[in-house]
């Protein structure tokens with residue numbers, strides 16, 4: 001029995017790369033035909049796939065368990081670091097006029113644009129080094145969500161065909177998130193903006209386009225420019241943790257009545273707003289009272305760790 005299994009494993013190991021190569025070629029052939037049928041120029045598709053092979057590192061990252069064991073406390077320390085706060089303040093100063101103009105146009109406070117930019121790519125420094133065609137072709141061919149990535153690859157070709165960037169400059173993360181604000185191609189097509197008016201939506205190298213695209217994303221997702229994201233809160237003794245859920249949204253007065261306070265112990269503001277309680281680290285960890293804008297940040301990335309850190313970084317930058 002044991003030798004049969006070993007033989008079978010041996011055949012699999014020897015046979016799979018050859019099989020994989022042949023089927024990737026076939027996959028590329030099929031994809032090219034579909035792209036051309038959808039109006040992408042054949043010379044662009046041919047040029048883009050020249051020498052492309054699946055990237056094993058991308059598959060490795062795709063198959064890694066997404067849920068890390070990091071607590072929110074650890075995540076926050078890493079993401080809302082002194083260095084990121086400091087650099088964020090410098091960026092706010094450097095781009096003050098542009099950020100104010102874009103913030104007014106889209107109804108988004110500049111500190112949130114800068115915080116998203118800082119968390120996504122450290123203010124444009126780490127915006128991904130993969131050629132997007134290589135990364136998305138790998139995931140579309142062999143990833144866990146191949147249909148999703150196939151559609152994103154077609155979207156990437158539409159962006160290239162429209163001339164917003166070039167094949168060599170169109171870099172992304174391993175999962176196809178592009179540019180300084182890390183938009184997937186579908187988000188780019190829906191929400192990217194050419195703010196400086198040069199005819200290209202350049203989220204790779206033009207700060208005006210990066211800021212306006214991020215602001216447009218928030219604005220189209222329901223951002224309220226007169227509201228904050230939320231705040232750290234103090235919970236009363238015996239608070240029922242089942243009440244800490246984004247599914248439960250109650251007027252501030254309700255939370256005030258059951259003893260929830262600002263973190264300094266003061267009363268909650270008497271605004272006619274609904275809020276939820278979030279406990280990213282569960283019972284005993286820090287508590288946050290969050291408003292609708294928090295839910296908007298979660299449309300960008302469905303993680304309470306992420307959304308809370310964006311809020312905390314935005315506040316720290318603006319201080």
Ligand SMILES: [Ca+2]
Nearest residue numbers: 194198200202
């Ligand atoms: Ca532009």
